Amino acid sequence: MKILPKVSRFLHGGDYSPEQWPSKQWREDIDKMEQAGVNALTLGVFAWSALEPEEGVYTMDWLGEVMDLLAARGHHAILATPSAAQPAWMSKAYPQVLRSPIGGQRNRHGMRVNFCVSYPYYRQKVAAMNTELARRFGKHPALVAWHISNEFFDPCYCSNCEEAFRQWLRARYGSLDQLNHSWNTAFWSHTFTDWSQIEAPGGTGENSCEALWVNWKRFSSGQYASFIRNEVIPIRKHSPGIPVTTNLMGTHEPLDYWRLAAELDFVSMDAYPFYDCRPEMLDHGIEHSFVFDLMRSFKRGNPWALMECTPSSANWMPFMKLKRPQIHRLGSMQAVAHGSDSVMYFQWRQGMGGREKFHGAVLDHTGSTQTRVFKEIAEVGEWLQKMTPVLGLRTKADVALLYDWENRWAIEAACGPTKDYKQYVPTCVAHYKGFWSQGISVDVIQSTEDFGSYKLLVVPMLYMLRPGVAERMEAFVRDGGTLVATYWTGLVDEDDRLFDTSFPGPLAPMLGIENEETDILYPDEHAGVEALPGNSLGLEGGWKATTFCALIESKGAEVLARYTSEFYAGSPAVTRNLYGKGTAYYIGFRAGHDFHAAFYGKLATQLGLQRALEAPLPEGVTVQVREDGESRFLFLMNFSGVEAVVELGSVNATELVSGQANVKQVYLEPYGVEILRVH
Numbered sequence: 001m002k003i004l005p006k007v008s009r010f011l012h013g014g015d016y017s018p019e020q021w022p023s024k025q026w027r028e029d030i031d032k033m034e035q036a037g038v039n040a041l042t043l044g045v046f047a048w049s050a051l052e053p054e055e056g057v058y059t060m061d062w063l064g065e066v067m068d069l070l071a072a073r074g075h076h077a078i079l080a081t082p083s084a085a086q087p088a089w090m091s092k093a094y095p096q097v098l099r100s101p102i103g104g105q106r107n108r109h110g111m112r113v114n115f116c117v118s119y120p121y122y123r124q125k126v127a128a129m130n131t132e133l134a135r136r137f138g139k140h141p142a143l144v145a146w147h148i149s150n151e152f153f154d155p156c157y158c159s160n161c162e163e164a165f166r167q168w169l170r171a172r173y174g175s176l177d178q179l180n181h182s183w184n185t186a187f188w189s190h191t192f193t194d195w196s197q198i199e200a201p202g203g204t205g206e207n208s209c210e211a212l213w214v215n216w217k218r219f220s221s222g223q224y225a226s227f228i229r230n231e232v233i234p235i236r237k238h239s240p241g242i243p244v245t246t247n248l249m250g251t252h253e254p255l256d257y258w259r260l261a262a263e264l265d266f267v268s269m270d271a272y273p274f275y276d277c278r279p280e281m282l283d284h285g286i287e288h289s290f291v292f293d294l295m296r297s298f299k300r301g302n303p304w305a306l307m308e309c310t311p312s313s314a315n316w317m318p319f320m321k322l323k324r325p326q327i328h329r330l331g332s333m334q335a336v337a338h339g340s341d342s343v344m345y346f347q348w349r350q351g352m353g354g355r356e357k358f359h360g361a362v363l364d365h366t367g368s369t370q371t372r373v374f375k376e377i378a379e380v381g382e383w384l385q386k387m388t389p390v391l392g393l394r395t396k397a398d399v400a401l402l403y404d405w406e407n408r409w410a411i412e413a414a415c416g417p418t419k420d421y422k423q424y425v426p427t428c429v430a431h432y433k434g435f436w437s438q439g440i441s442v443d444v445i446q447s448t449e450d451f452g453s454y455k456l457l458v459v460p461m462l463y464m465l466r467p468g469v470a471e472r473m474e475a476f477v478r479d480g481g482t483l484v485a486t487y488w489t490g491l492v493d494e495d496d497r498l499f500d501t502s503f504p505g506p507l508a509p510m511l512g513i514e515n516e517e518t519d520i521l522y523p524d525e526h527a528g529v530e531a532l533p534g535n536s537l538g539l540e541g542g543w544k545a546t547t548f549c550a551l552i553e554s555k556g557a558e559v560l561a562r563y564t565s566e567f568y569a570g571s572p573a574v575t576r577n578l579y580g581k582g583t584a585y586y587i588g589f590r591a592g593h594d595f596h597a598a599f600y601g602k603l604a605t606q607l608g609l610q611r612a613l614e615a616p617l618p619e620g621v622t623v624q625v626r627e628d629g630e631s632r633f634l635f636l637m638n639f640s641g642v643e644a645v646v647e648l649g650s651v652n653a654t655e656l657v658s659g660q661a662n663v664k665q666v667y668l669e670p671y672g673v674e675i676l677r678v679h
């Protein structure tokens with residue numbers, strides 16, 4: 001499904017700030033777009049003071065002129081609402097508009113995303129601004145999408161937000177007795193006797209009540225969702241049929257992006273990976289594949305948009321290392337491989353002053369079209385043009401991997417079982433790598449999504465089981481699904497209260513085990529694990545367990561592998577339990593890629609999971625698929641610094657960009673990428 005009804009090509013372009021340039025420059029800058037194979041600009045992201053220089057005085061002609069220039073050349077505009085940076089006059093006149101970071105003391109004016117998400121006046125002003133913009137430009141021929149604000153960031157901790165939080169808690173818990181019980185506030189005399197005693201967590205305030213933290217983040221995510229809703233209402237009214245999005249930042253911890261995504265027509269994301277051609281780049285590549293699959297999963301497999309990446313370097317990075325030749329092409333194609341229908345940049349034209357004057361741009365401060373960067377962008381533009389048949393295609397995944405924000409907050413808020421080595425997100429990515437390296441597509445979903453369409457559900461460290469999740473997992477397995485859970489799963493309920501049964505709580509019967517204790521090893525230690533001879537998965541060999549070693553007892557599950565060291569040598573480390581028509585596995589220890597590759601390799605074969613290609617892939621290479629019932633495209637990407645050859649076996653394919661037919665084997669240069677059309 002296409003995300004932009006008015007567009008039938010890949011969006012290629014970037015943020016442009018005409019308000020930073022004299023008007024005579026606009027035509028010149030827009031005239032250069034075609035040479036770069038660029039067809040879209042995002043306008044107005046931080047333009048409030050240019051759009052409303054004093055309260056109630058709207059000055060939008062300049063924006064109209066730029067949009068007309070784009071339309072005249074057949075280019076597209078993504079129009080941003082300017083709420084990410086309120087003007088100085090507003091902060092002065094209405095100081096409550098300013099954000100309060102953790103600790104609750106209001107910021108002074110400046111920076112960006114420096115507003116209070118709950119303040120009614122700001123919501124009204126944003127709605128009024130969006131009404132003006134949508135009335136004026138909502139049906140403009142250049143307009144293809146609305147870009148709400150920019151990179152929603154962090155909760156605001158001001159007194160307005162605190163009061164809204166209390167109201168939210170009243171509605172959620174009904175009574176203080178219920179809240180006190182759910183949060184176990186008898187601990188350290190934290191019992192609340194009046195709603196007004198509840199404050200935002202953090203700073204010099206409450207830091208020892210995990211349920212408060214988790215609920216504060218739930219509440220704050222909801223505030224941002226309703227902030228977006230408030231922005232979108234006038235747009236939908238005056239600009240019907242033009243989809244809305246906002247730019248997300250991957251797995252950004254403070255906000256539950258599922259809540260934000262639900263308000264949007266399509267999801268978009270800003271990606272700034274460290275693609276520096278060092279060995280670690282492989283891991284950054286896998287992390288980004290994971291995050292891109294999360295973007296695709298927000299809208300159940302529909303395409304999303306890469307809204308920003310840098311054409312060369314990013315000035316906020318500790319080192320502004322330039323992207324080596326062709327690295328940008330690999331990063332761009334990677335986003336498309338995982339479902340993006342665009343490659344957009346920050347920024348089209350470098351500004352002459354301010355904090356981002358050294359940030360990479362397609363046009364540098366001189367506006368030259370002869371730079372290395374400009375030429376590489378133009379080449380990506382050519383590729384995207386040839387890739388038009390990929391537009392709107394989806395990815396079918398047999399596997400879902402759970403990455404759950406609420407669970408993450410709860411894990412991070414908990415005191416124990418290790419301070420710095422909980423590593424929830426890296427653990428999810430480590431399991432994901434087991435599939436990435438085999439060319440098996442994965443959806444990345446939260447625990448409340450539907451599991452029904454998957455063959456395999458991977459559940460790393462699902463410490464918190466939200467209501468109904470255990471029951472739905474059980475039903476999934478009973479009906480024939482396969483589930484893999486790991487250590488540190490099934491410990492607490494949605495209020496961070498321990499389950500009153502053995503771990504993994506309500507999942508224990510399905511997994512056929514009980515987890516009595518978990519040993520946490522120091523970073524320089526490991527325990528041994530070995531496969532049991534003749535185990536039903538065919539696992540062979542031995543591995544290292546780091547940090548987490550769950551001590552488990554089988555309650556009917558088959559033991560596939562056991563520990564070989566520590567006082568728990570001989571006890572189960574990996575188990576398999578037949579349950580209903582399905583199977584539930586438990587991995588008791590933190591494993592490395594050698595184990596994940598072996599384990600998920602065996603499982604993929606046993607379950608017949610669809611691989612992009614049958615032959616094993618060289619190290620550092622992945623293959624991702626976009627398809628519909630008729631067309632199938634393979635994206636072969638090499639994230640290693642050595643060349644690689646990929647055998648296609650019986651696949652009959654044509655190289656999409658070069659047009660070469662009957663390809664049997666693909667040579668990938670270091671960091672190379674090829675796209676194949678499969679017949």
Ligand code: GAL
Pocket residue numbers: 150151270272308310314315316346356359
């Ligand atoms: C993004 C932001 C852009 C720009 C860019 C620089 O996070 O949305 O406005 O600041 O970073 O890398």
